[in-house]
Amino acid sequence: MEKSKVVSLEDRIPKLKEQRKKKANRRLIFLLLLFFSLIVLIIYFQSPLSHIKQIKVSGNSIYDKEEIIQISGVTEKTNIWKVDEEGIEGKLKELPEIKSSTVKVQLPGTLNIQVDELKRIAYIAKEKHYLPVMENGSILKDEKVADIPANAPILNGFSEGDILDMMIEELESLPEEVLNSISEIHHSPKKTDSNHITLYMNDGFEVSATLRSFSEKMAHYPSIISQLDPEKKGIIDLEVGSYFKAYETKGAEEVEKENEGEG
Template sequence: MEKGKIVSLEDRIPKLKQQRKKKANRRLIFLLLLFFLLIALVVYFQSPLSNIKKIEISGNNIYSNEEVIKVSGLSDNTNIWKVDKTEISKSLKNLPQMKSADVKIKLPNTVILEVSEYKRMAYIMNEKSYLPVLENGKILKGQESEEIPANAPILFGFSEGEPLKAMIKDLENLPEEVQNSISEIHHTPKESDQYRITLYMNDGFEVIASLRSFSEKMAHYPSLIAQIDSNSKGIIDLEVGSYFKPYGEEGAAGNEEKAEDAE
């Protein structure tokens, strides 16, 4: 047998007991910490400490923060862990002018509402007031206004349906410069074209077109009028080709008369 110190079993037992005691103490401390952590979490979840403290809203111009919060159903009594993002988004999108709504949670106590509203593209004359027309082609009833933005066109002869949807879609595709130059748009359908429209421009011109090709042709309006004598006003016909008839010339008066009859 090699020479060396021989440790008896009696000497080793106290050391083993001490090591086991340390391990048991560490295990006990871990379990106690885990227990108190669970207790703290239960208290947090069930107490006002986990309630919403702040609601951040962005993207709203038409609806006020108060209106958005009211429809969302959120309050400082709402538990942050019970926020139903899908249901809140659905409720907000039920608002007539709400295009989209995204709900986010920022721990520990903040809810973020990111919304997007439909733009008001035009207005429809309703007796002595105006009804907004949204970018989805819906007429916003119950939102009458006696005044409208200076650059918003007024629509006549339209009702909810495909022609109005096509009209709004075309307006949205037009350059802003051209949009702002339109004063009135009249739906003047004829038997051969239910999408025929007549526009009255802020610069004194009248435009006859079809919604089937309106946005494509009307995008060139600035270059068209640049080729016309500044002292000459009349009708720009974009239905088939693209030509101009000064007021007073034979054919121009006839076009005016047809537009009035169709209205």
């Protein structure tokens, strides 16, 4: 019985050696694969294969693509694995006309930059220049525009403060069609109303209004002028009710507001 056990153990020794040899070979193969994989990765990171191939910019209209890319600090030689997405978003957020941005790496070699720009809601007349007023109420004093802006109303007699903030808030509430029809807005306070404003429209009409009810009443401007003779210009008074007074007449006629519930 004992002799049988000894022989059995001796028979197993060659098999154990073979198993250990195979295990050692597998380990060697694994280490070699790991080594060559690391070599390949090092070559990849050091080669143009890991560089950014394309930079896509979307949502921009005020800033051009090249300007945004330059501010991001990213070039086609930038390693895609070294792109600091949050860092780029922080740089773009510092621009006065950028509300927010989203930066995402898209493998194998694309960087997507999407920006959300603040809207230029109006311009303030300053000497011979026009300063953009943003939707958040800020005035871009370093962004002087020499030509008369055509994409937003010009504000006269306004300065930073509660009146301007109220004016911007009211303009933001207007339908785009009405906002685009305004040429100039003058802050023209009265003894009885410090919030009084006078508007000059692109179609030649003048509007007298108060900031307290400006957006609510101006929303009906298209329906109001549809009842008037386009050849007969004058003042539309929206302070109390809706009245029209032609320039060449002394009397005023009341104008009904159509679609009173809309706006």
